[in-house]
Amino acid sequence: MNQPSATTATLPQGSGFGATMRKDNWWIGPIGIAALLLSFLIYSTWAAFQGAYYWVPGTNYLSPFYSPEIWGHSPHAFILGQPGFWQSWMPPFSAALLILGLPAGFRLTCYYYRKAYYRSIWLDPVACAVGEPRKSYWGENALPLILWNVHRYFLYAAIVFVFLLGYDGIIAHMFPVNADGTSFTNVQYLATGAENPAFDKTKPVEAHHHVFGMSLVSLVLILNPLLLAGYTFGCHSLRHIVGGRKDCFAGGSGCGTDLHFKAWSFVSFLNRNHATWAMLSLVVVGLADVLVRLVAMGKISDFRFF
Amino acid sequence: MSTAVGDAAPHQRTFKVWRGDKTGGKMVDYTAEITPGMVVLDAIHQIQATQASDLACRWNCKAGKCGSCSAEINGKPRLMCLTRMEALPEGDVTVQPMKAFPNIRDLVTDxxxxxxxxxxxxxxxxxxxxxxxxxxxxxxxxxxxxxxxxxxxxxxxxxxxxxxxxxxxxxxxxxxxxxxxxxxxxxxxxxxxxxxxxxxxxxxxxxxxxxxxxxxxxxxxxxxxxxxxxxxxxxxxxxxxxxxxxxxxxxxxxxxxxxxxxxx
Amino acid sequence: MEIQTFEHDVLVIGAGGAGMRAAIEAADAGCSVGLVCKSLLGKAHTVMAEGGIAASLGNVDDRDGWKVHFADTMRGGQYVNNWRMAELHAKEAPTRVRELEQWGAVFDRTKDGKILQRNFGGHRYPRLAHVGDRTGLEIIRTLQDHSVHKSQIAVYMECCITKLIKDGERVVGAFGYYREKGRFVLFKAKSVIIATGGLGRAFEVTSNSWEYTGDGYSLAYNAGAELLDMEFIQFHPTGMVWPPSVRGILVTEGVRGEGGVLRNKDGKRFMFDDIPENYRNQTAKDPEEGWRYTQGDKTAMRPPELLTRDHVARCINREVKAGRGSPHGGVFLDIAWIKERVPNAREHIKKKLPSMYHQFMELGGLDITTTAMEVGPTTHYTMGGVRVDGDTQMSCVPGLFAAGEAGAGLHGANRLGGNSLSDLLVFGKRAGEHAAKYAKEQKHGWIDEAEVKASMEWALHFMDAPKGDENPYKVQQDLQKMMQAQVGIVRKEDEMRTALEEITKLKARAVAVQAPANREYNPGWHTCMDLSNLLIVSEALTKCAIERKESRGAQFREDYQEKSKEFGNCNMIIKKGIDGQMQLRREPVTPLTDELKAIIDEQAK
CATH class of the missing domain: 1.10.1060.10 (Alpha-helical ferredoxin)
Known part of the structure; x- marks a missing residue:
């Protein structure tokens, strides 16, 4: 077998970190992606620990970081209050901490994000035909990265999230009102998580009815699940599951059916721009939390159209 | 996306081409006259025909169908026959052999x-x-x-x-x-x-x-x-x-x- | 100086479609096979074949059969073909294509899942099995991937043969060098198959790669074999003409097969102006009928753009000479117009002609789905070549076989598109089979050490003791320019006489070429050695072209514009004389059997 030995040292391309003969601005891409990923990571971690200002009394706005709210203080919570197992030594309770691992895991193990952070953060490789900082390499052939093969399980969770957030997006357009049409605000807790001093048990604790409305925030909250759907339904694992694993689509034993083919074609169509869907959905989910938070804090209005 | 080839006037470009083998070598400067629609492989051929007849490079079809003329142009792995001069930025053009394989001579690798x-x-x-x-x-x-x-x-x-x-x-x-x-x-x-x-x-x-x-x-x-x-x-x-x-x-x-x- | 020596039962020179198919066949027959290629394995010029492989599978039109294919081939070749080869080719091509599929080739499919076939110039029914417009690549890769698993085949890459070694009358080996290191190599073999392709590099505008320097013809000629009908050089009507650096690169006939039309600068579809009498009843009456034909309407006749290549090339030449050409000296080939007829034409064109779309986009910056291409004739194929027995592919030199473009006879005066890929497989297989059979009957011959030493010294003298300081590239370019001008598409006796004189002068210059003293991968040195091959084949083809005083198929004589009965019945044979001079003689074409004659008459109705 003709096995090339390490003979590249004499070539002018060089081998150290950043060594390249490329003349274009190859570093712009990785820096941009790294900036975006890191700023999202920092913001989302901070936001997840807040446990406050993730919903807006008088509306059905709920930050996507906090949905589904299993325990919590907003009217969206399945169980009001915080779970009994939450220990005092733990950080202050935040509903996001219970669920955020699933979408985060989906993105962490996503084939596109893997490319993005291997390149821009781990620098392996930082760009094509550019030297790397480390010589040793195991890739996804050994622990820990071999675990990324579980991506499909995060996908199953992500599909559930698409529908949950879709529901949130729809009800964000339904504004709770009292019988006289004024905004319904008689809730037990404030957006801060503290008890509402104005809470009046004698008055109705549920909205009399809901009116349809639209605001900048509600639009972002419906845009978010749409982009998330575009991202989730273009997943490489889904592409495999719905048909890619088949070698044929002629029906019968061993083959996929016409339905498999159509599903595979649809996922393939979304998959072609998986990176764009991934990044757009990332930006918008962050934006949704920012907007809800600012409105809840009273810093901005929700730009209600009607 | 590239634009249609016009009838621009010929001009000179400098090429820095790797001359050597796995024991060593250096980048050598050559000048080639660039005419409309020319690709890097044409320039290498011109250098071969007029200045360095022993400049080693592989090529066959010259139409992007055989995959022989692989090299690294301005640091990017590309086919020389499909790299149009108009598509390269101003300045010198570097042409090197592929890095991942042992160099035999000049632009030819094993x-x-x-x-x-x-x-x-x-x-x-x-x-x-x-x-x-x-x-x-x-x-x-x-x-x-x-x-x-x-x-x-x-x-x-x-x-x-x-x-x-x-x-x-x-x-x-x-x-x-x-x-x-x-x-x-x-x-x-x-x-x-x-x-x-x-x-x-x-x-x-x-x-x-x-x-x-x-x-x-x-x-x-x-x-x-x-x-x-x-x-x-x-x-x-x-x-x-x-x-x-x-x-x-x-x-x-x-x-x-x-x-x-x-x-x- | 050390010379590496290898022994094989069968040595195959050339690893394109024919060479690889021959090697596979000989290996399957139990022979040890040496497969020598001038480039890397899988880079052979076969990859450039685009349109498809002709075989009367009858998958798209069940009226097709070997008889129709045979008659089409003979008519295309203007009846100077070796009829036995045409018969075997038509009969065996379908089996060879199905065999490729068994080996992993993935052809485009019909609706019922069979191999899809498309229309092509000169073929009566849709006959070309294809994979988009990269059929040649598919064939090469299939044969390559099939052969790499055969332990009996040893591949010698980037190795060039400069001389065949004989023991008495018999070929017993070959001498050459490795391009990579410049080391010399001697192959001992019981039989040798030449599958080196053609000689397009003798011309300035060609679709052929650098390898096409007529090596096989020259090796065989020097070994005493006969060359047949070397004057028949096919000029493909549609090569790129702009930009200059890509001049000559092929634009597949498939563009016309999919509905592309030729127009002059006035926008006129000039091909309707000149339809030869013997094709008139098979040609569309109007553009509408032509369009229907390209879309698979079995009642329609083919548009005139799909007439034989020689005819289309001459029509283009005429338009350009009459000043009705495109800005860069060609004519317009327009496929974009089909948007008037096909919904989503852009995607349709990209799907049907992906390599063409890609080629024009990358090399010309032109989008063929919106803009017409500029095309003109380019030297494409050598119908002539080593004269071989139709059944066995053996030349008149015992133990020396030839197949594919290097062999001759199948195509007569002109080749139909798609018949070359089937030629490679049908006769590659036959050459392999019979070379193996021959090898099994023989022992290794005696190699004359002095002859080997002389060959080595000849190779080295260009660097060590050059007889002058000529630049080999310059001599080659001058030869190409001269041949293009004097022995090109339109030929005249006085111009070709001048060409012969020029060749004599160039021969003298070729003796005096020199290369820098560097054995490793030195293309200058290699060119020095290729030159002698180019000069031999240029002389042979010019001599044949002068001798054939008529216009037939690919040969068009301005001074003899008609076909002649006299020459229609003869082949040109080139052989090296005892004095070392090139000798030319005419030989009558072997008459057809009555049975085959009846088939041709039947199909002509």
Missing amino acids: VSWNYTVNKKITKFTPANPGTRFVAEDGTFRMQQRDVERTQEMRKCIECFLCQDTCHVIRDHEKHEVFSGPRFFARAASLEMHPVDVADREPFLKNEGGIGFCNITKCCTEVCPEHITITDNAIIPLKERIADRYYDPVTMLWRWVTGADKKDG
Whole structure:
């Protein structure tokens, strides 16, 4: 077998970190992606620990970081209050901490994000035909990265999230009102998580009815699940599951059916721009939390159209 | 997207070309006269014909169909015959041999490793006549939509630019344990062939080392045939291997149903 | 100086379609095979074949059969073909194509899942099995991947043969060098197959790669074999003409097969102006009928753009000479117009002609789905070549076989598109089979050490002791320019006489070429050695072209514009005389059997 030995040292391309003969601005891409990923990571971690200002009394706005709210203080919570197992030594309770691992895991193990952070953060490789900082390499052939093969399980969770957030997006357009049409605000807790001093048990604790409305925030909250759907339904694992694993689509034993083919074609169509869907959905989910938070804090209005 | 070639006046450009072999060498400056529509390979030929008749470079078809003239132009792995001078920025043009393979001389590298790897991939193994897709007379009956994935991978012209740019080979020199994108594409074309019955998944996972690929897509970026190697060959294969070796549910299912062979 | 020596039963020179198919066949017959290629394995010029492989599978039109294919081939070749080869070719091509599928080739499919076939110039029914427009690549890769698993085949890449070695009358070996290191190599073999392709590099505008320097013809000629009908050089009507650096690169006939039309600068479809009498009843009456034909309407006749290549090339030449050409000296080939007829034409064109779309986009910056291409004739194929026995592919030199473009006879005066890929497989297989059979009957011959030493010294003298300081590239370019001008598409006796004189002068210059003293991968040195091959084939083809005083198929004589009965019945034979001079003689064409004659008459109705 003709096995090339390490003979590249004499070539002018060089081998150290950043060594390249490329003349274009190859570093712009990785820096941009790294900036975006890191700023999202920092913001989302901070936001997840807040446990406050993730919903807006008088509306059905709920930050996507906090949905589904299993325990919590907003009217969206399945169980009001915080779970009994939450220990005092733990950080202050935040509903996001219970669920955020699933979408985060989906993105962490996503084939596109893997490319993005291997390149821009781990620098392996930082760009094509550019030297790397480390010589040793195991890739996804050994622990820990071999675990990324579980991506499909995060996908199953992500599909559930698409529908949950879709529901949130729809009800964000339904504004709770009292019988006289004024905004319904008689809730037990404030957006801060503290008890509402104005809470009046004698008055109705549920909205009399809901009116349809639209605001900048509600639009972002419906845009978010749409982009998330575009991202989730273009997943490489889904592409495999719905048909890619088949070698044929002629029906019968061993083959996929016409339905498999159509599903595979649809996922393939979304998959072609998986990176764009991934990044757009990332930006918008962050934006949704920012907007809800600012409105809840009273810093901005929700730009209600009607 | 490139623009149509006009009738611009000829002008001079400087080329810095690697002259040497694996024991050493240097970048040498040459000047070539550039006429409209000229590609880098034309300039190299001009230098050969007028200034350095022993300048070594491989080429054959000069139309991007044979994959011989692979090199690194301004640091990027490309085919010299498909790199138009108009598409390169102002200034000197550097032309170097591929880095991932031993240099023989000047722009020519020893790509024999690729041929060795190719031999390890189980060849096309059709199902028997009288089975699904194979008529009694041995001719195949396959739908166009069932062969398109295989056909995409078969567009490969074996320029080995994907192998050259792949950091697993280029920087980490895992030649012994990693087949590289070219051969994942070949394996995918066979694994997705409706009539093929051979099983290459154990090879891909073990000797082929597909796990070393961290899907950073440089192979897809450099492919002159625009084959979507990462998304349409490597990731689908990784998913098939996950089914077989990493997913407890599908592994259990295979065990229960006795389907230890691949689908289809 | 050390010379590496290898022994094989069968040595195959050339690893294109014919060479690889021959090697596979000989290996399957139990022979040890040496497969020598001038480039890397899988880079052979076969990859450039685009349109498809002709075989009367009858998958798209069941009226097709070997008889129709045979008659089409003979008519295309203007009846100077070796009829036995045409018969075997038509009969065996379908089996060879099905065999490729068994080996992993993935052709485009019909609706019922069979191999899809498309229309092509000169073929009566849709006959070309294809894979988009990269059929040649598919064939090369299939044969390559099939052969790499055969342990009996040893591949010698980037190795060039400069001389065949004989023991008495018999060929017993070959001498050459490795391009990579410049080391010399001697192959001992019981039989040798030449599958080196053609000689396009003798011309300035060509679709052929650098390898096409007529090596096989020259090796065979020097070994005493006969060359047949060397004047028949096919000029493909549609090569790229702009930009200059890509001049000559092929634009597949498939563009016309999919509905592409030729127009002059006035926008006129000039091909309707000149339809030869013997094709008139098979040609569309109007553009509408032509369009229907390209879309698979079995009642329609083919558009005139799909007439034989020689005719289309001459029509283009005429338009350009009459000043009705495109800005860069060609004519317009327009496929974009089909948007008037086909919904989503852009995607349709990209799907049907992916390599063409790609080629024009990358090399010309032109989008063929919106803009017409500029095309003109380009030197494409050598119908002539080593004269071989139709059944066995053996030349008149025992143990020396030839197949593919290097062999001759199948195509007569002009080749139909798609018949070359089937030629490679049918006769590659036959050459392999019979070379193996021959090898099994023989022992290795005696190699004359002095002859080997002389060959080596000849090779080295260009660097060590040059007889002058000529630049080999310059001599080659001058030869190409001269041949293009004097022995090109339109030929005249006085111009070709001048060409012969020029060749004599160039021969003298070729003796005096020199290369820098560097054995490793030195293309200058290699060119020095290729030159002698180019000069031999240029002389042979010019002599044949002068002798054939008529216009037939690919040969068009301005001074003899009609076909002649006299020459219609003869082949030109070139042989090296005892004095070392090139000798030319005419030989009558072997008459057809009555049975085959009846088939031709039947099909002509």
